[in-house]
Amino acid sequence: MPFPKTPAIFETRSIRPGDLQQKPAETLVTIYAWMQLARLGDNRILELFRQGLLRGTVTGGQGNEAFIIPLALLADKAIDVVSFTQRGFGGHQIWGGHFCEHLNQYFANAESPTKAREGNIHHGDPKNRSLPMISHLGAMLGPVLGMTDSQRRFGREAVGFGFFGDGGSSTGDVHESMNLASLLSLPVVFVIENNRYAYSTPLDEQHARGTELWKRAAAYGIEGIAIDATDVEVSVRTLERVIAKARRESRPMLVEAHIVRLRGHAAYDTCDYLKPGENEEFLKDDPMPKARARAVAAAGAARIDAVDAEIAAFVEACVTYCLAVPRPNPAGMEADLFAPAEAPYPWKPTIEGVTENLTMAQALNRALRKILAERPESVVIGQDIGLYGGAFKVTEGLLKEFGRPRVFNVPLAESACTGYALGMSMGGHRVIEEFQFADFATEATTQIALNAATMHFRSGAAAPLVYRLPCGGGLTFGSFHSQELESFFLAMPGLKALYPSNPQDAFNALLAAYEDGNPVLLFEHKGLYRRARHSIAWDPAYRDVWKPTVLRRGDYATLLTYGEMVLFAAEVCEYFAAEYERPIELIDLRCLAPLDLAAAKASLERTGRLIVLHEGRRTHGFGAEIVSRLTEGSFPFLKAAPLRIASLDLPVPFAPELEHEFRPTKETIIEAISKWMET
Numbered sequence: 001m002p003f004p005k006t007p008a009i010f011e012t013r014s015i016r017p018g019d020l021q022q023k024p025a026e027t028l029v030t031i032y033a034w035m036q037l038a039r040l041g042d043n044r045i046l047e048l049f050r051q052g053l054l055r056g057t058v059t060g061g062q063g064n065e066a067f068i069i070p071l072a073l074l075a076d077k078a079i080d081v082v083s084f085t086q087r088g089f090g091g092h093q094i095w096g097g098h099f100c101e102h103l104n105q106y107f108a109n110a111e112s113p114t115k116a117r118e119g120n121i122h123h124g125d126p127k128n129r130s131l132p133m134i135s136h137l138g139a140m141l142g143p144v145l146g147m148t149d150s151q152r153r154f155g156r157e158a159v160g161f162g163f164f165g166d167g168g169s170s171t172g173d174v175h176e177s178m179n180l181a182s183l184l185s186l187p188v189v190f191v192i193e194n195n196r197y198a199y200s201t202p203l204d205e206q207h208a209r210g211t212e213l214w215k216r217a218a219a220y221g222i223e224g225i226a227i228d229a230t231d232v233e234v235s236v237r238t239l240e241r242v243i244a245k246a247r248r249e250s251r252p253m254l255v256e257a258h259i260v261r262l263r264g265h266a267a268y269d270t271c272d273y274l275k276p277g278e279n280e281e282f283l284k285d286d287p288m289p290k291a292r293a294r295a296v297a298a299a300g301a302a303r304i305d306a307v308d309a310e311i312a313a314f315v316e317a318c319v320t321y322c323l324a325v326p327r328p329n330p331a332g333m334e335a336d337l338f339a340p341a342e343a344p345y346p347w348k349p350t351i352e353g354v355t356e357n358l359t360m361a362q363a364l365n366r367a368l369r370k371i372l373a374e375r376p377e378s379v380v381i382g383q384d385i386g387l388y389g390g391a392f393k394v395t396e397g398l399l400k401e402f403g404r405p406r407v408f409n410v411p412l413a414e415s416a417c418t419g420y421a422l423g424m425s426m427g428g429h430r431v432i433e434e435f436q437f438a439d440f441a442t443e444a445t446t447q448i449a450l451n452a453a454t455m456h457f458r459s460g461a462a463a464p465l466v467y468r469l470p471c472g473g474g475l476t477f478g479s480f481h482s483q484e485l486e487s488f489f490l491a492m493p494g495l496k497a498l499y500p501s502n503p504q505d506a507f508n509a510l511l512a513a514y515e516d517g518n519p520v521l522l523f524e525h526k527g528l529y530r531r532a533r534h535s536i537a538w539d540p541a542y543r544d545v546w547k548p549t550v551l552r553r554g555d556y557a558t559l560l561t562y563g564e565m566v567l568f569a570a571e572v573c574e575y576f577a578a579e580y581e582r583p584i585e586l587i588d589l590r591c592l593a594p595l596d597l598a599a600a601k602a603s604l605e606r607t608g609r610l611i612v613l614h615e616g617r618r619t620h621g622f623g624a625e626i627v628s629r630l631t632e633g634s635f636p637f638l639k640a641a642p643l644r645i646a647s648l649d650l651p652v653p654f655a656p657e658l659e660h661e662f663r664p665t666k667e668t669i670i671e672a673i674s675k676w677m678e679t
């Protein structure tokens with residue numbers, strides 16, 4: 001069924017600077033019409049919600065139209081970048097798509113742009129640089145920065161628009177992002193939509209010193225302004241200047257837009273926390289009557305009455321259309337978690353420079369050099385990865401060889417920088433991000449595990465990213481520099497993970513992760529960086545690292561492990577073969593997600609005995625998943641209960657004597673297996 005015909009007035013999705021002066025009637029009618037569509041749409045959505053026809057949360061933009069509409073009309077939709085928030089319904093309409101497409105999102109029906117996998121306003125149009133918001137306020141700013149930078153690197157004079165409320169302005173992401181944008185000189189317009197409340201929390205319980213949030217800009221070396229954003233003329237004049245300046249100077253700006261919130265926080269909000277008379281005050285500032293009066297003065301009442309009637313009929317026709325769309329189909333949900341595999345890149349079948357006697361750190365360095373040399377879209381970021389070459393010297397020499405736009409230090413702001421990496425990668429670049437220690441990735445949990453990991457599932461857009469994570473203990477680094485975080489992250493869907501145990505696998509893993517269209521965690525055990533020296537070679541089968549490898553044959557038991565524990569396990573298997581004539585089959589998993597246990601299953605069904613060994617903690621550890629999957633599938637073949645060998649359920653202790661007790665060692669592994677053999 002075709003969508004209802006869109007009124008002709010909505011063919012105009014842009015106004016140009018000066019239009020308001022040069023053709024005021026046409027411009028004011030255009031602005032008013034879009035405002036009215038947003039207002040009627042928001043109101044109608046609220047009604048539908050109250051009738052039980054929509055679910056989730058309905059957070060309307062009633063009261064911000066005089067700002068969001070001029071902004072979206074003035075933006076260059078062919079190159080600019082945006083991520084609208086919970087108040088951005090009007091902006092979405094202008095950025096693209098038919099009104100019904102946006103409404104389908106709210107109905108979460110079979111034609112929903114997110115395939116009904118996300119509700120209400122959590123949609124976007126990544127191909128047209130509108131990034132779908134996640135609920136976590138502030139978290140979309142980093143991606144806006146990244147995609148704007150990506151556009152600029154492709155030579156497009158783009159501006160990015162990032163929104164947050166007076167409440168959201170307290171999040172760390174807002175501050176990290178403003179600092180990062182200033183540092184990288186990115187033309188991002190930060191907009192605080194200040195409606196004086198964050199849900200029920202008034203400004204004076206959100207910010208210690210008054211309400212002049214725009215003044216924070218000065219601290220980041222950027223221009224900040226505040227405006228009364230309930231009057232379209234003020235908004236247009238201000239935004240013309242702001243956008244032109246950001247575009248011309250490639251600098252961020254902060255705009256505090258004073259708006260009103262006319263329908264409470266969300267559909268369910270009782271608003272009983274408002275002060276007496278406050279709602280009446282808000283209503284006095286309703287931007288719609290003001291905008292309508294201006295449009296009437298410029299184009300005549302008859303014209304505006306006709307516009308109103310046409311929009312009302314259109315909205316109703318669209319509601320009728322959407323109500324008839326079938327409910328969504330769950331088929332394909334699981335297949336859509338990851339972006340599909342792409343063809344291998346046409347890598348040169350060579351490795352530049354020395355390839356003999358390399359440590360794992362050097363092998364990773366060779367892989368990074370290869371990627372930077374052969375893939376112009378690649379970018380390497382991280383703390384101290386520039387001149388210094390990274391805490392573990394993995395990026396040594398890269399800045400010198402490839403220069404600053406490709407390789408650069410980022411500030412101590414893991415969340416914004418990881419969000420930035422996501423935006424860059426969605427824009428057409430591919431970022432390899434080094435976390436100084438894997439432990440600090442917890443600072444970017446929202447960006448990694450919620451924003452990037454769910455991107456393909458909810459929007460259909462690929463998020464090709466490599467997160468390099470120097471992990472693991474045994475080096476007396478203590479609780480916050482030694483952790484194994486695979487179970488922590490892999491409890492969340494949408495992430496892939498590789499964990500190499502030797503230089504060749506590490507080299508291959510970086511290439512394989514890089515060319516994957518999904519966020520990939522690359523765990524690099526710090527204890528392996530300089531453990532031994534090996535030769536590496538160009539390996540056309542580098543993608544095999546996505547599967548486990550059998551390192552040693554045996555028929556007594558099957559031992560699964562990964563990372564540094566592979567080295568311990570090899571010695572342990574040698575011991576049991578030599579001392580007990582009990583050959584254990586040793587499998588290096590290499591890839592932790594997606595988990596491929598076919599080889600392990602085949603082995604277990606031959607040996608009948610399963611040992612899982614890892615350095616991560618035991619409770620909720622990765623071994624629990626492996627044991628349970630293999631037991632479920634191969635229970636009749638088991639001759640003994642599976643054995644799990646893992647670290648203690650403690651924070652990683654500091655002193656060597658304590659850490660030695662905490663994690664598995666060759667001796668404790670032998671002890672555990674010997675005891676298990678006796679039972």
Ligand SMILES: Cc1ncc(C[n+]2csc(CCOP(=O)(O)OP(=O)(O)O)c2C)c(N)n1
Binds near residue numbers: 195
């Ligand atoms: C990081 C985070 N914490 C809590 C919430 C729950 N929450 C959703 S909207 C909201 C209030 C937001 O207020 P503000 O930023 O002023 O935006 P407004 O809704 O007023 O436009 C809260 C607390 C959230 N979405 N994100």
Ligand SMILES: [Mg+2]
Binds near residue numbers: 197199
């Ligand atoms: Mg607010």
